[in-house]
Amino acid sequence: MSFEKLNLNKPLISALDDLGYIEPTPIQERAFPIIMSGKDVIGIAQTGTGKTFAYLLPILRSLKYSDQRHPRVLIIVPTRELVLQIVKEIEKLSVYTSTRFLAIYGGTNINTQKQLVYNGVDIIVATPGRLVDLSLTGILRLKDIKQLVIDEVDQMLSLGFRQQLLSFLETMPSKKQTLMFSATMNEEIEAVITKYFYEPVKIEVAPHGTPLEKIVQVCYHVPNFNTKVNLLEYLLKHDDSLNKVLVFSATKKLADNVYEQLNQRFPNEVVVIHSNLSQTARINSLKQFHEGTKRVLVATDIVARGLDITDVTHVVNFDTPETPEDYIHRIGRTGRANKDGVAITFINETEQEFQVAIETMMNKAIPYESIPEEVVISKVLTDDEIPKMVDKIKQKKGKDKYVPGPAFHEKKEKNKKVNLGSASVKEKMKGKIRTYRRS
Ligand code: ADP
Ligand code: MG
Helix, strand or coil, X not given: CCHHHCCCCXXXXXXXXXXXXXXXXXXXXXXXXXXXXXXXXXXXXXXXXXXXXXXXXXXXXXCCCXXXXXXXXXXXXXXXXXXXXXXXXXXXXXXXXXXCEEEECCCXXXXXXXXXXXXXXXXXXXXXXXXXXXXXXXXXXXXXXCEEEEECHHHHCCHHHHHHHHXXXXXXXXXXXXXXXXXXXXXXXXXXXXXXXXXXXXEXXXXXXXXXXXXXXXXXXXXXXXXXXXXXHHHHHHCCCCCCEEEECCCHHHXXXXXXXXXXXXXXXXXXXXXXXXXXXXXXXXXHHHHCCCCEEEECHHHCCCCCCCCCCEEEECCCCCCHHHHHHHHCCCCHHHCCEEEEXXXXXXXXXXXXXXXXXXXXXXXXECCCCCCCXXXXXXXXXXXXXXXXXXXHHCCCCCCCCHHHHHHHHHHHHHCCCCHHHHHHHHHCCCCCCCC
């Protein structure tokens, strides 16, 4: 099936030709006619399988030339970096047209953005925060929006963003087409979607949460931070194939700590990105990693969603992600557009419950590797690790009876939701030895 068979126009076909793309991916092929028909759509397809063009192609196909000021298409995404990426994709597809598009995101001068909006625009790509700020100024009017895209929809409707997004949607015209995409979905988010959007058609290329076959997954059981650093150092030193490595860590502080440790060992090869850095620093780190001038990018989950960084060879989960969805998105930064990729996950004892949830969702165990002999198993705990150990000892002695807090209940609930009933993996997990072995 070539692009010719989709009902595209000359400017789009020429643009795709220039990009060297020969055929649509499955989600692009399936979404095109349905989106063209005007229906609301939820598109689920694995990471790196071309969801961006799955919505951009039909949108650009049906966008007519106009010189009206107010935007007609709005694309909402969770991060600034993703805004910039999607704007670039629009730019690539609209080289032969005069489509006007604009990136709207925080951390930059709002007055410049106001002026650009005022000049007139067809498509806006935005993060929710700055979008709200701009519409409050009265300069950005959304009354003419005909098509709304929510990319990474499960993230955008998850607790952190939901209230803001839903109250914002209230202010938009009700007669519009809504398109939602992600590689993951859960029942709770689907319920929100059913409540707020009009009879969306669900296009599911692969069941939610299916990782790409192309991504080779392995995990190590590693007891603590210092041993994790030793193991990562060993892998970076001994395996040349790790030449573009994205290292994820759960918090900004941990990202900084990992960065410091790696930077000492591999000077000038490592950069870091998280939301406490200035926007310029964020863009620089990403650019240097993207272009291949730096070998390692240490990052928080801000780059886990949607970002398409060329040829990442390895994703390393320095910590095990707390939700299976985060795991799928993190490892999905490699193995994109049919390339190969490796995902390595470091798991300490407390993170093993996350591992079970991940494996349950994938219905597949992550193959386990032993820590190589040469790697020093450190007994030195970091300041952050010590209190956790003390808690643990207390629990064991039964002195302070442990009462799980609300967060604990939440997690359990979440895990329940992603449990697709795959008893087989759970059974396997039961018998799995979970001690730190060398062989
Ligand atoms: P997703 O949103 O599904 O994670 P993206 O839309 O970011 O994936 O696309 C992943 C990569 O595949 C991008 O580099 C994109 O340019 C490329 N791509 C998209 N469509 C095609 C196609 N039809 N043929 C080849 N490569 C494509
Ligand atoms: Mg995407």
